[in-house]
Amino acid sequence: MNNNPSIRPIPSFNANTDAETLRKAMKGFGCNNDKVVAVLCQRSNWQRQEIAKTFKTMYGKDLINDLKSELHGDFEDLILALLEPPARFDAYALHKAMAGLGTKEHVLIEVMTTRTNAQIHELKATYQQMYHRSLEQDLIGETSGHFKRLLVSLCAGGRDESNHVDPLKANHDARNLYRAGEQRLGTDESCFNAILASQNFAQLRLVFEEYQKITKHSIEKAVESEFSGDIRDGLMAVVKCIRSRPSYLAELLQNSMKGMGTRDTDLIRLVVTRAEIDLRDIREAYQRMYKTSLENTIKGDCSGAYKDGLIALVKGNY
Structure with missing residues (x-):
């Protein structure tokens, strides 16, 4: 996966200068939001962590607490999100999506379908550390049926991440998906889960091409017609992610x-x-x-x- 970020670590980084800029932005009446944006929205996460450490060393104050008392609303939420290490931010988002009454399934789907194996392993360790419970157990407790199984599969963080493709296997898997779904009464959900949650993206694109050839329509159409509710949304997200x-x-x-x-x-x-x-x-x-x-x-x-x-x-x- 070639990464194409919009934010990179800036080469001329100086944590002391940045800490000082933020301190000045928050001194006196009101806060100079432009300066907060110029610093925190233009540094990488690692650099923001350094700024927070340096701020504490220089001023004996906690940067996050200072920002909380100066900022409000969506801008505050944005800036605080930027100051969290990525795995902590993901863990917090998932925990919040499952806390209280009702579960925000769309958050679980977004995070679990778009993270790499390495990100998922780090996320699980961080979640355990923050909440003293396993992410997998919480996902199992908050969801049910085939949707739960899909999330548990994704939570394993064991997807093949090579770019190895096998056209013969793709044809075989496409036929299996057809047999498990549209060709029979009812759907064998576990077949969809096994193929879509474990294989590498390049291989799965090949499976989708073969599926199109066999059935004369897209895998998306099959998922839409064979599944409903959360499992449909989850599988559609996986398919869209694989496509692009x-x-x-x-x-x-x-x-x-x-x-x-x-x-x-x-x-x-x-x-x-x-x-x-x-x-x-x-x-x-x-x-x-x-x-x-x-x-x-x-x-x-x-x-x-x-x-x-x-x-x-x-x-x-x-």
Whole structure:
């Protein structure tokens, strides 16, 4: 997977200077939000961690606490999200999605389908450390049926990540999927799970091509007609990710902003978690799919320092 981040570590990084800039931005009456954006939305996560450490060393104060007392609303949420190490931020998002009454399945689907094996292993360790419970147990407790099985499979973080392809096997698997779904009464969900959750993306694209040849329609159409509810949404997300992860994430960004009101938690999570991975690719996919730039949509939906921060992350720092 070639990464195409919008935010990279800046070469001329100086944690002392950045800490000082932030201290000055927060001194006196009100807070200079532009300076907060210029520093925290233009550094890599590792650099932000360094700034927080240096801030404490220089001023004997906690940067996060200081920011909390100065900022508010969506802008505060965005800045605090940027200061969390990625695995902690993911663990927090999943925990929050499962806490209390009802589960936000769309958050579980987004995080579990778009992370690499390494990210999933780190996420599980961090989740255990933060909440003293296993992520897998919580997923099992909060979901049911075939959707639960899909999440447990993804949570194993054991997907083949090579680019090895076997055309003969792809044809065989495509036929198995056809037999497990459209060709029979009822659906053998476990067959879909076994193939879609374990094989590498290049191989699965081949399986989808073979499926199209055999059935004269797309795998998406099969998933739509054979499944319903959360398992359908989960499998569709897996399929979209395999086809093109940036396009899938561009679609999620669009969903977070379309219609009345913005789902800010989703918007922040998507921009923050992808900035150092593939936000440039997502931006290109967004432009292609919606015939407008991601920045334009953000401008139309968000305002103030919150808007400036998001746009700074999307435009990037190089």
